[in-house]
Amino acid sequence: LANFIQNRAVREPSRVTSNKGLCVCVCACVRAGWLFRDVHGGWIKQRRYWFVLSQDSLDYYNGSERGAVRLGTLVLTNLCSVVWPDKHTYKETGYWSVTVHGRKHCYRLFTRHFNEAVHWACAIQKVIDTKDPVETPTQLLIRDIEESKFNPEVIEHIYQHNPILKYTQSPLYAPLLAFPYGIHSGKGYATVREEAVKLFNCLQQLESARDPVALIQGVLQTCLDLRPLRDEVYCQLVKQTSSTPQPHTAAHLRYWQTLTCMSCTFLPSPSILKYLRFHLKRIQSQCPDSEMDNYASFIWEALEKTRCRECVPSWEEIQVLMGRQEMLCTVHYPGPGSCQLHISSHTTVNEVVRRMMERLGLKDSKNTFALFEQNTHWERPVGGNTIIADILTRFQNLSVKGPDSDSQWRLCFKLYCLLDIDAISVDSIEYLFLFEQCHEMVVRGQLPACEEDLQTLAALRLQSVIGDFSTHSPCPPLDELFPGHMIEARLLAPPPGPPPAPPVAPAQGCPPSGRFPGGLLGGALWGHAATAAHKHKVEQDLRLRSRLKEEAAAVMCTIVERWKGLAGYSSRDSMAAYLTIARQWSGFGCTLYESSTGSFSQKLWLGVAATCISLYKQGEAEALECFPYGQICSYGVSDSNTFKITAGDRDLLFETTKVGYGTSRQS
Numbered sequence: 001l002a003n004f005i006q007n008r009a010v011r012e013p014s015r016v017t018s019n020k021g022l023c024v025c026v027c028a029c030v031r032a033g034w035l036f037r038d039v040h041g042g043w044i045k046q047r048r049y050w051f052v053l054s055q056d057s058l059d060y061y062n063g064s065e066r067g068a069v070r071l072g073t074l075v076l077t078n079l080c081s082v083v084w085p086d087k088h089t090y091k092e093t094g095y096w097s098v099t100v101h102g103r104k105h106c107y108r109l110f111t112r113h114f115n116e117a118v119h120w121a122c123a124i125q126k127v128i129d130t131k132d133p134v135e136t137p138t139q140l141l142i143r144d145i146e147e148s149k150f151n152p153e154v155i156e157h158i159y160q161h162n163p164i165l166k167y168t169q170s171p172l173y174a175p176l177l178a179f180p181y182g183i184h185s186g187k188g189y190a191t192v193r194e195e196a197v198k199l200f201n202c203l204q205q206l207e208s209a210r211d212p213v214a215l216i217q218g219v220l221q222t223c224l225d226l227r228p229l230r231d232e233v234y235c236q237l238v239k240q241t242s243s244t245p246q247p248h249t250a251a252h253l254r255y256w257q258t259l260t261c262m263s264c265t266f267l268p269s270p271s272i273l274k275y276l277r278f279h280l281k282r283i284q285s286q287c288p289d290s291e292m293d294n295y296a297s298f299i300w301e302a303l304e305k306t307r308c309r310e311c312v313p314s315w316e317e318i319q320v321l322m323g324r325q326e327m328l329c330t331v332h333y334p335g336p337g338s339c340q341l342h343i344s345s346h347t348t349v350n351e352v353v354r355r356m357m358e359r360l361g362l363k364d365s366k367n368t369f370a371l372f373e374q375n376t377h378w379e380r381p382v383g384g385n386t387i388i389a390d391i392l393t394r395f396q397n398l399s400v401k402g403p404d405s406d407s408q409w410r411l412c413f414k415l416y417c418l419l420d421i422d423a424i425s426v427d428s429i430e431y432l433f434l435f436e437q438c439h440e441m442v443v444r445g446q447l448p449a450c451e452e453d454l455q456t457l458a459a460l461r462l463q464s465v466i467g468d469f470s471t472h473s474p475c476p477p478l479d480e481l482f483p484g485h486m487i488e489a490r491l492l493a494p495p496p497g498p499p500p501a502p503p504v505a506p507a508q509g510c511p512p513s514g515r516f517p518g519g520l521l522g523g524a525l526w527g528h529a530a531t532a533a534h535k536h537k538v539e540q541d542l543r544l545r546s547r548l549k550e551e552a553a554a555v556m557c558t559i560v561e562r563w564k565g566l567a568g569y570s571s572r573d574s575m576a577a578y579l580t581i582a583r584q585w586s587g588f589g590c591t592l593y594e595s596s597t598g599s600f601s602q603k604l605w606l607g608v609a610a611t612c613i614s615l616y617k618q619g620e621a622e623a624l625e626c627f628p629y630g631q632i633c634s635y636g637v638s639d640s641n642t643f644k645i646t647a648g649d650r651d652l653l654f655e656t657t658k659v660g661y662g663t664s665r666q667s
Helices: 002-011 087-093 114-129 137-147 152-160 192-205 213-225 229-240 250-263 270-286 291-305 315-322 349-359 388-401 429-443 451-465 484-492 519-564 571-582
Strands: 023-025 031-038 046-053 057-061 070-075 081-083 096-101 106-111 327-332 338-343 368-374 379-381 410-417 591-596 604-608 612-617 623-628 632-639 642-647 650-656
Touching (some): 031 114, 046 114, 081 114, 137 152, 192 213, 213 229, 250 291, 250 315, 315 327, 315 388, 327 349, 338 349, 349 368, 349 388, 429 451, 451 519, 484 519
Parallel strands (some): 327 410
Antiparallel strands (some): 031 046, 031 106, 046 057, 057 070, 081 096, 096 106, 327 338, 368 379, 642 650
16 A cells, blocks of 8 residues: 555655654655665665655655655755766766765765666756756845945945945855855866855965965966856955955955956956946945055956956966056067067057057058067967967966976067068168068078078178178077078988899808897897997987088088178178078068978978968979969868868868967058
8 A cells, every 4th residue: 555655646746644744755756766875884885765856855765665754855956966877986886876966965876777877867957957046145135235226225234234245254154156066177176165165265364374476376276267156256355345344454455456366367247247346336435545446446447358368367467466557578579679568467469569560660561460479499470369468477387497498488579471572661670570580481491492592691691680700700500590401401311322232042051131049049149239229329320410510510611601701791781682582482471381281292381472372392492383362262261270272163271280370460
């Protein structure tokens, strides 16, 4: 009879109660069945219970009969979460598990059947999804403040009778906002609810910390990794800057400094943004002409410009923001020159490009310019909407290898695309840009020319930079004047030699060549041969390096002799002669991208010029293909590294490493 009643309760929800008042099955029963559950404190790790899922809770009993005792209840709300069965647990335990997280309890349920575990997980999740969103007291008060913001008396009454909105020295035991129970976000973090409580503890430590920058950076990093916590930290900071007993002390101003850093890094959600703006206005009206008023004004303006950052602000940026100041950014340009610009946490690459063009007198130039990330061996253009502060932070993170490392990056302002070469005046700084970038192409081997022309270009470079030859003149290393790959290619080319001799048959009774007799003697011979081969390779590398040095010295001597013959040339004359030789290449003025296409097995240069797009084999002067813009039907980027051109009935796909970076173009 008990089993019949239980089955009817599952099919037709009803409420059945024993004579003792113990509930056997709750209202609106959704699912019931036997499951195993973790047991703590005994030698038995798992025990079998009868579980009943209703529209309000998940209960378990010591049996399925009518008089069974209910042993526990997990109330289901919108904040509960379900962890679905996974293979890892099954391989370890032999059971499929379903974990249900509630406010006070966590049930970890086990079954031997995968389908049964999935059905339980689906049923519990459906019940959770039907629940209304749960709002914390703070969220309810924020809504009340928004509804009554034009009634000062009601607002003051709300703040006076709700300590949760005001500064406290006591710890926080639960988040101010609603977060799901038991959700882990990875990256070494605990649950979101636990991290929210930890963040409040970190904020309270700001009052006594000697150097608060590390704490502020840690809070910002957590908010960058765990997006839901951004609103929570904003609410915590608003709480700690409301009704502060000693608002003008340096310790309490650190909450305002942290709020400043937050406002320059992340935007809160619309509802929290309204609450924050109301708080700033309230502080400005209560404390006019104070430090808090100054911080509130700065934060208000920052919120108008802030976009979500890619990196947490650097140590230097946080210190600058704490004083409501701007940072200094050094931007290099071709040649030894550089400019220092004041930037904020919102300054973009496009803004810096415009300011550099104004400072260098390039506003009327028809050519386009861009900012490049550059180190010793590599450079790449930066997208126009990228925030400069993010780039500087990334540079700081890359510089941990030491000051002499190749990872030392810098920002460089350069020509990006030449649209009108003939209009460049020889007396302008743009002409210097053209000369410097042409020389960079020569040194990188991007300008095809014979060895004699390359030596002449190196001599002209020395004459333009240093002047007439002198024994006291400092001479730069060869790799800054001449493409090094040409010397290596000459040495690595196999020398011509006599044809190989025909193989000689081994004498009768002797082992074939390349084979050793077995046993101990064979092993000794093989070890000796391997050692000898390694020694031979080391000696060969040393000889190759010695030959490279000798060949480089010979090339340098030739360049110096040519340099001596240029005595009397001015810097402008040398630059003009240099560019005259470079212009002999049909691709002069192109922006080159190293690429590959299915039609050719070797690497190619994709040259983008003012009138056409050309395709070159690396090291060859003549173009393989040339596509005037009038013949190009369409073009575009299919992914971050693939560029597609449609010219007539031809579709060409190019794989390149630079397509996805974007450019900063002159408007």
